[in-house]
Amino acid sequence: MRKIFKVLIVFGSIFVFVGAISLTTHLVLKYKYDIDCIQIGMGLKHIGKEVNEDKTCTNKFDEEDKNKAIDIINASTNDFIQDDENNNVIFDYNNLVNEMKTVIELNDKEVGAICSVVLEQVKNGEFDVEDFTFNVDLIEITFSNLTENSCDLSSTFKIDVSSFKEEMNAFPLSMAKSLVPNSIYLFSTITVNKGDQPFSYSLDSKSFKINSCTNEETKYLLSITNRFLNIGTSDDINLLIGSTIVDGLIGTEENKGLAYSLKDVGATDYNFVSKNDEILFRVERDI
Numbered sequence: 001m002r003k004i005f006k007v008l009i010v011f012g013s014i015f016v017f018v019g020a021i022s023l024t025t026h027l028v029l030k031y032k033y034d035i036d037c038i039q040i041g042m043g044l045k046h047i048g049k050e051v052n053e054d055k056t057c058t059n060k061f062d063e064e065d066k067n068k069a070i071d072i073i074n075a076s077t078n079d080f081i082q083d084d085e086n087n088n089v090i091f092d093y094n095n096l097v098n099e100m101k102t103v104i105e106l107n108d109k110e111v112g113a114i115c116s117v118v119l120e121q122v123k124n125g126e127f128d129v130e131d132f133t134f135n136v137d138l139i140e141i142t143f144s145n146l147t148e149n150s151c152d153l154s155s156t157f158k159i160d161v162s163s164f165k166e167e168m169n170a171f172p173l174s175m176a177k178s179l180v181p182n183s184i185y186l187f188s189t190i191t192v193n194k195g196d197q198p199f200s201y202s203l204d205s206k207s208f209k210i211n212s213c214t215n216e217e218t219k220y221l222l223s224i225t226n227r228f229l230n231i232g233t234s235d236d237i238n239l240l241i242g243s244t245i246v247d248g249l250i251g252t253e254e255n256k257g258l259a260y261s262l263k264d265v266g267a268t269d270y271n272f273v274s275k276n277d278e279i280l281f282r283v284e285r286d287i
Helices: 002-020 023-033 037-048 063-077 108-121 173-179 215-229 234-249
Strands: 081-083 089-091 104-107 126-129 132-144 150-160 183-194 201-210 267-275 278-285
Touching: 063 081, 063 104, 063 108, 089 108, 104 108, 108 132, 108 234, 108 278, 132 278, 150 234, 183 234, 183 267, 201 215, 201 234, 215 234
Parallel strands: none
Antiparallel strands: 081 089, 104 278, 126 132, 132 150, 150 183, 183 201, 267 278
8 A cells, every 4th residue: 555655655756747848759759768758648547436336336235244254254154253451353363262263254244344344443444654654444355257267356445635636736746636536446456276285376467457447558657656666566566455354355375364273272274165156255264
């Protein structure tokens, strides 16, 4: 998230520069440095366009999905998920003393709700960049394109940048203030490939978009930014976002996610399965 924020600051300044330079400079940048100012300008225009969340995000989870997910997990794990003294939802690893009673099956909305709980536990869903604090919300998770050994996982994050926008009064950022939306949406799709060993997986980047940009526009903007900031390509950032979700859902020895954390109480593996025309994430156990 911090990397995306730096990208937006840089592009805000670039947009002002693009509008001011001459045709000759456009041509020099294009043919000498392979920087297409017109393509950058179109991409920035689409980043600056406000996203209609209700129309764009059609698989949002809610409080009911969270409660269902908690009930399903707790029914198998002797109340692994509990409320602390401040009524915050926590994962109580000290309470994992009994064997799993059943396999755990969650649909994508329920997975999204659980991942959102984890995000809230990490600095209350906030992150800091210099003097600014930004709220980050996981809006939705969607499963699709299920095969025998893989499944696509799409996630949508919303970053509230309105506090930064209000402070864009100094030159040159003041010239780009009207181009910055109040919220930045990150649309990530990765493919989760199931490994040969229990709990193992690898990830492939499939699509990554910022606000109203296309996948190709986002890829081009980030490729240019990567030249100057060395923040990684669009695929690099997409895999970073995807791995954050999947590590929390499945996990490894170093980063114990939901499935891996239940290994000592009977979990044998994870899987994505189709049931009643719905794709489910399943934590397996010995029958």
